[in-house]
Amino acid sequence: MQAFVALGTTSNLCGAMESKASFAERAKEIGVPDGTFTKLVTAGLDSFSKLAYVCAANPTSGDDSKLKTALEELLGEVVTPVAMISFRQLWFEAYT
Numbered sequence: 001m002q003a004f005v006a007l008g009t010t011s012n013l014c015g016a017m018e019s020k021a022s023f024a025e026r027a028k029e030i031g032v033p034d035g036t037f038t039k040l041v042t043a044g045l046d047s048f049s050k051l052a053y054v055c056a057a058n059p060t061s062g063d064d065s066k067l068k069t070a071l072e073e074l075l076g077e078v079v080t081p082v083a084m085i086s087f088r089q090l091w092f093e094a095y096t
Contacts, residue, residue, distance in 0.1 A: 023047045026093065031086045036075065043074040048094040059092040067091055 023046060027037050045051060054074075055066035064084065071079045071087060079087065 018047050018049055020046045023051070027086075027090055030089050032083075032090065036083070039075050040071075045074055051091055051094040054091075059088065059095045064088055064091070 020041075024037065024041075026048075028034070032040075040046070045054060055070040057063060057066040059067075067087065068079055068084060
C-alpha cells in the first residue's frame with residue numbers, strides 16, 4: 001500500500017515539474033515581473049524542470065553565477081541583484 005501511495009506522489013510531483021501553469025503562477029507569486037517571465041517563456045524556459053537544468057550547478061552550491069549567466073543569455077539583458085532574489089528562490093524550488 002505504501003509503495004502505491006509513494007508512486008502516486010512521485011507522479012504528481014513530476015506533473016507539477018512539467019506544468020507550465022504552475023511555473024507561471026509560482027513565478028508571479030514570488031515577484032518575477034510579467035515582462036521578464038514572458039521573455040523567459042519565449043526563450044523556452046517555461047517549466048520548473050527546465051529551470052532545474054538550465055545550468056550545470058545546483059542552488060545549494062553557494063555559487064549562482066552559472067544561473068545568472070544562463071538567465072542573462074536567455075533574457076538578453078543584465079539580471080540585477082534584486083531580480084536574482086526571485087530567480088534564486090524559483091531555481092531552488094525547481095531543483096528540490
